Amino acid sequence: MSFLDYITDAGTQRVLVDLSLEHVALTASAVVAGGIIGLLLGVIAQRVAVLRVAIVNLTALLLTIPSLALFAILIPLVGIGFQPAVVALTLYSLLPIVRNTVSGLQGVDAATVEAAKGMGMGGMKRLLRIELPTAWPVILAGLRVSTLLVIGIAAVAALVGGPGLGNEIFRGIRRIGSVGAVESIAGGTVAIVVLALLFDLLYLAIGRLTISRGLRD
16 A cells, blocks of 8 residues: 555545544644643743742743653543543643743833833733733744644654544554555654644734734834
């Protein structure tokens, strides 16, 4: 079987589409959860200097844990399947989001913040209306990096019963030496690369829609 035969087979295409949708759902769930948690941690780290190093270092430490080890640690806590996968991927997604949130907020012009204070804006109102919108391009870049990171690591989730394209890759690995094994590995890998490119294009479109021309330039 050639790779062309494999990729043009109707059954293979259905499997890859289904697994790709699972991979997207897993990635999106982790990035949304990581985005919310990371944004909150980033705001706290930027506001409370004494916690900044601890928060950034902790999220960096999480990223150094081998993915298979972290998935295995989570099995006794949340079982197998989707849950340990999304929890682990959420933890892996935090560092780029936290770091870029801190950097983005620190890059907000101090004179603009002082002017908002002078207009009577409270801390929360300044954060929501001035600081976060101004820092959004940097935060979005962190979300973009985090998403691409999660897409790749999500393939390992198949080892703990997780969904996604990793199942096709490991199906091929288990069948190494038999017909179609290499094609399964290549097919799953290519599909992950395609998803990464599509997500990257999505972030470029979001940036075009949500970042003003002045901030883009």
